[in-house]
Amino acid sequence: MDILEKIKQAGLVGRGGAGFLVAKKWSAVKDAAGDPSASSPRPELGTKAGQVKKYVVCNAAEGEPGLVKDSYILEHHADKVIDGMKIAINFLSVGSEKNKPAVKGYIFLNHAYNKKLNKKLAALLKDSAIEIFIKPIESGYIGGEESAVLNAIEGRRIEPRLKPPFPVTHGLWGFPTLVNNVETFYNVNLVNSDQYKNNRFYDIAGDCPNEGVYELPADLTIEKVLKETKNYPKFPFFAQVGGDMAGEVLSSRQLKGPATGAGSITVFSLAKNNYKKIITGWLDFFADESCGQCTPCREGTYRLREVFMEEKIDWVLFNDLLDNLADASFCALGGSVVVPIRSFMKNVLPEMEAKK
Ligand code: SF4
DSSP, X not given: OOHHHHHHHHTOBOSSSSOOBHHHHHHHHHHOOOOTTOOOSOGGGOXXXXXXXXXXEEEEOOOSTTOOHHHXXXXXXXXXXXXXXXXXXXXXXXXXXXXXXXXXXXXXXXHHHHHHHHHHHHHHHTTSSEEEEEOOGGGTGGGGSHHHHHHHHHTSOSSOOOSSSOTTTSOGGGSOEEEXXXXXXXXXXXXXXTOOOSEEEEEEEESSSSOEEEEEETTSBHHHHHHHTTXXXXXXXXXXXXXXXXXXXXXXXXXXXXXXXXXXXXXXXXXXXXXXXXXXXXXXXXXXXXXXXXXXXXXXXXXXXXXXXXXXXXXXXXXXXXXXXXXXXXXXXXXXXXXXXXXXXXXXXXXXXXXX
């Protein structure tokens, strides 16, 4: 059975947060003809005239505060991640003598991870078609967005691109490009060697005793994950799931489903936190991390913070600004500002206020 069929049968989904079907993405890059007029300034592929290039990018940007899952995987399983990339390169390299694409890989590596992992990764990448590209320090959270990653590698301003066209057909320098997360390539290695067990990594942090990264079944409920890792609190709490900033906020009674997004679970003690502190933390983060490309997000995140800091908050205006972010932002970051704030206000704030 070929790797695409194995990935399909395993039902593998991307672990970068969006949960896109891996087989669908791989097929799209494989089937993309490539734009014959595109040209790359990088000579390293040694392509012949008219030969299509394709790229494989492992997104190891991991810029959301508190998330260390990719770092953990690269520290413990770098060989498997790189093998997953090599499998993708081989998969995309197949073609007739005339139409055989030249394929190159990049690991887009968080600059802090590069410090501790560069030697190890460089040794594993020796004589391969993969190189490390260090994420520019100033690129921040948005520097991990799929198309912003491509802009960074091309040396352009680091901001999301207009989609469509999508990277699968028009990625690096206009060539078809496969961008997958670290955990996804790790899983590809397991699928290929028939060791995949539908597990995923959970990044557990916050007001709990055993913070860390754990590999457990992907279909466990959030409640079960906290119990299995001995992190289930004995005090009233709530949790933010799927991202330490952009994730949904759930009360302790709403943890009967599986973790979504990037698989993070952050525990908050109800007594130790207050709504001003929590919402201010999100607003500061999103206002600072807005790349400034579009008005709803550039101005909206700034104005939201301003409105929220007033002694008497204008909730009508606050909600209008949130609606505008959800409806009119250019990329997912703008829309994701709304998720933690609205879910917190709906699921947790009434309980928090009642306790007081
Ligand atoms: S939504 Fe925010 S991060 Fe995304 S393009 Fe607009 S300004 Fe940049």
